[in-house]
Amino acid sequence: xxxxxxxxxxxxxxxxxxxxxxxxxxxxxxxxxxxxxxxxxxxxxxxxxxxxxxxxxxxxxxxxxxxxxxxxxx
Amino acid sequence: xxxxxxxxxxxxxxxxxxxxxxxxxxxxxxxxxxxxxxxxxxxxxxxxxxxxxxxxxxxxxxxxxxxxxxxxxx
Ligand SMILES: [Zn+2]
Ligand SMILES: [Zn+2]
Ligand SMILES: [Zn+2]
Ligand SMILES: [Zn+2]
Numbered sequence: 001x002x003x004x005x006x007x008x009x010x011x012x013x014x015x016x017x018x019x020x021x022x023x024x025x026x027x028x029x030x031x032x033x034x035x036x037x038x039x040x041x042x043x044x045x046x047x048x049x050x051x052x053x054x055x056x057x058x059x060x061x062x063x064x065x066x067x068x069x070x071x072x073x074x
Numbered sequence: 075x076x077x078x079x080x081x082x083x084x085x086x087x088x089x090x091x092x093x094x095x096x097x098x099x100x101x102x103x104x105x106x107x108x109x110x111x112x113x114x115x116x117x118x119x120x121x122x123x124x125x126x127x128x129x130x131x132x133x134x135x136x137x138x139x140x141x142x143x144x145x146x147x148x
Binding site for chain 1: 075086088096109111112113114115133144145146148
């Protein structure tokens with residue numbers, strides 16, 4: 001017989017990968033949740049600063065311009 | 075005195091906007107969660123079909139090509 005399946009992770013925790021604020025905290029403080037085209041998620045304040053300063057994704061180091069991230073509607 | 079704040083929505087439910095499968099169901103069935111550059115979220119099976127067929131976002135009707143969506147790592 002197969003062993004029991006592990007419990008499914010139904011809802012991952014979503015938070016900014018720079019400041020670690022949760023999506024609830026982000027939305028309550030008038031920021032928006034954003035995704036880069038490399039698929040990493042940040043709050044608008046942190047990704048704006050990253051694109052002005054380091055110009056690369058803090059997670060995977062892909063080059064980032066203003067055209068390479070967008071709001072995420074979840 | 076200010077009225078009590080409404081309870082915060084800490085974690086929204088994330089699911090494909092075409093088939094409505096949750097992120098857990100998507101991941102268990104070897105699909106990936108994807109976002110369009112217009113910020114709408116789908117499973118890889120549904121967005122692949124949309125880009126082949128209708129070529130526009132099912133939510134906001136923005137024109138979609140293969141370059142206008144990406145995996146979302148959450
Ligand atoms: Zn942040
Ligand atoms: Zn990245
Ligand atoms: Zn789907
Ligand atoms: Zn859209």
